[in-house]
Amino acid sequence: MEDYGDQPLLKKHYYHENCPGCKVDQAKELKQDVTFRNVFTIWIVILCSTLPIASLFPYLYFMVKDFNIAETEEDISSYAGYVGSAFMVGRALTSILWGMVADRYGRKPVVIIGIISVVIFNTLFGLCTSFRMAIIMRFLLGALNGLVGPMKAYSSEIFREEYQALGQSTVAAAWGVGLAFGPALGGYLAQPVQKYPNIFPKDSFWDKFPYFLPCFIVSAMALAVLISCIWLQETLHNHKTEALENRTNETDKNKMIQKDESLLRNWPLMSSIIVYCVFAIHDIAFIEIFSLWSVSPRRLDGLNFETNDVGSVLALAGVAIIIFQLGIYQSVQKICGPIVLARIAGVLSIPILQSFPFMTMLSGFTLNISIYSAAILKNLFIEVISTGLYILQNKAVDQHQRGVANGICITAMSACKIIGPAAGGAILTWSQKLGMHASFLPGPHLVFFGLNLVEGLALLLTFKPFLIERKTPSEQLY
Template sequence: MEDFGDQPLLKKQYYHENCPGCKVDEAKELKKDFTFRNVFNIWMVVLCATLPVASLFPYLYFLVKDFNIAETEEDISTYAGYVGSAFMVGRALTSILWGMLADRFGRKPVVIIGIFSVVIFNTLFGVCTSFWMAIMMRLLLGALNGLLGTMKAYSSEIFREEYHAFGQSMFAAAWGVGLAFGPALGGYFAQPVQKYPNIFSRNSFWDKFPYFLPCFIVSAMALAVAISCIWLPETLHNHKVSTEKNEALENGTKEPDKNKMLQKDESLLRNWPLMSSIIVYCVFAIHDIAFIEIFSLWSVSPQRLGGLNFETNDVGNVLSVSGIAIIIFQLGIYQLVQKICGPIVLARIVGVLSIPILQSFPFMTMLSGFTLNISIYSAAILKNLFMEIISTGLYILQNKAVDQHQRGVANGICITAMSACKIIGPAAGGAILTWSQKRMHASFLPGPHVVFFGLNVVEVLALLLTFKPFLTERKTPS
């Protein structure tokens, strides 16, 4: 008998010659999908989506201060929250549309358009001279950026089923590293004339636009990634795909179960495993984005307002070390721990551990020197790492809840809902921080203590929602 090797003969005949999605499926069938190239693609594209969001936080306080729009120093955090929220407003308005386009025309064109929007509008943000110009650039950057939802779908499609958790952990790791290294990049390269006077001279372009350099670095990286995406493998099929029908033919049966086919086209809004995981993710998202902005603003605030009086470099150092910790954990440990505990149980464990860590931050203003450095680095590393563990588990649930032909829209709905919630996070966080700094001598939760307590309230609510009957997982057919 002729030996056909490891390739299943029946499956091979369903690969369409000119279909990019079939080429990806064939690579998975031949176990050629687990490559450095695929991991690198996910990382680079997600970083292009994340760095513009996070890189402004260390210098946002000073940017708004330079606009001279705040009446008092305490009001700066409120206006900073508006700038941080503008990106999320734009993304909330268009994410479902980008998801529909990704399901209709493919993941690749949406990714390329999104990266070029970063190149253009992130660069323009660096030369903003007014508060309203900054708001408009961030709004357009968010509206034309369909990267996150598309790449969440892509990272679950480019690998075989046994590596779906790995794909989602790579997405979450890249997102987490972007949220950590983005502020580090902004902290190191904002106001270069003050930090590096031997390289950047006064009264030069860099002095007139002190926040352009970090924007330019991100945009330059995005341009290189956009060019490299010409060779990005497309995972979407360009022909009609009926998974149940193919399985039926391969198994020798006549017709697929019509009830199963109907379930595939069921409204996503009635898909409770999807919607419940999105709702839980959104509550955590409010907490996460509020924490990221509050941490940066609180760190650079003067000590008389309950802050640490850090420089932007100091914030960058703390968050860059957190990014390294996220990389090590997601690449080396997450898969093993997730297999033992499961994504939801693991999320609950780290969520509970986050509560005392979060409430410890305002007490660090009583420390100094080496003790302060050890405390702030340890707490920031653990807090940022725990946020990414929770996000990864929810990403896994969301992508398991739908089939490929609905995955772009499903992730678009998720990003829309998450962005809408993240509008609340920076705006509310900035406003509450401003209010807290006006009550430094209150008898109950004075100053920033009330801000971190409020973050913990949101964290506890999100944890409660991870339990049944609210959060449910999609039952896979046996």
């Protein structure tokens, strides 16, 4: 056995001087990885990706109505679903490609390109004057936005193994806050001439483009994040190819090649992706249906909320997500594990979800307490489930495959989320046309029952033998 002398000499032998991945590994060994900077970086980049996805939901009903494409008021929800799905179509087609680029050239370039796409195409979406233009802008925004997969990989690589839950809960918290504050932002800032006539005069630019202001604010935030990403740490090692070329053991080469080819046969990875995708169909459908149902008139069995009412509900849900995910989740997850915690959240979600249509019978203070409580809990449970599955996915692969693995996950999830908004909008339209006179599951009861069926299926898939967790080397010792 070689003797490398004291500890500094050993570190110098192990770490490559100009390798960004080695610098990250060295920071982890020195326990300098759990910093505000690393957590905040993950937070703002994921938030930058999520806000454009969700910010349109409160005003999408009115935007589609202004396009004058729906023949009846009940048809508006269906067309809104197509706009919501266009983003996911684009992302489903390109996520694996972005994952391959991230594994080859690094996480940072993909993140920067994704943020630039948000700045450009989210801004243009606010200027859309036709249904076709809106579809195209959302599609391009999804196709060029490869942020989520590389950042999920980044969050598992920037922290030590014992802090994996912190990295993934930060991703889920930022994602959840984006899904909550995005609609809040859209709800408060859409149609500013009607809401704030003293600031935004009639017949002005803001009157011609009533949905530009929330898009502009999100794009401005993305521009600030883009500038901050100049200092983003790269976690990928740049000496991997050199190390492979220097290997003289042909058996080791063959093992590595075989390992690279077996990604789709990695059942711990694929099972967690499949479960995540089923939950994803439910989650995106719920977010859209909740917003569309809330602003629908009472005669269609909705709550007749204004966009800022929806924004207030979801903003408070976002605050709850921040507190739980960053303050409580890691401790609770250590006790019961990510899978059990996800199951508990799934079981509790079912009665909460079915309570929403009964709220049309309420009004005033009772309605506000009920809708706020149910929405906060439901959005919190969505992020608890997502965090657990993020942890499983990134534990299932090694670093050199993590970008592609997350790309596969985002592609599959996006493909499923194409179904969510389109199917959710169509079923909501159908349930509103049937009204409260249907003999089985009248009015909105039908669409929320459908959401519960998907939730129940996903919950069943979290059990063995379907969902398998890969054990890390340290876990295999016990």
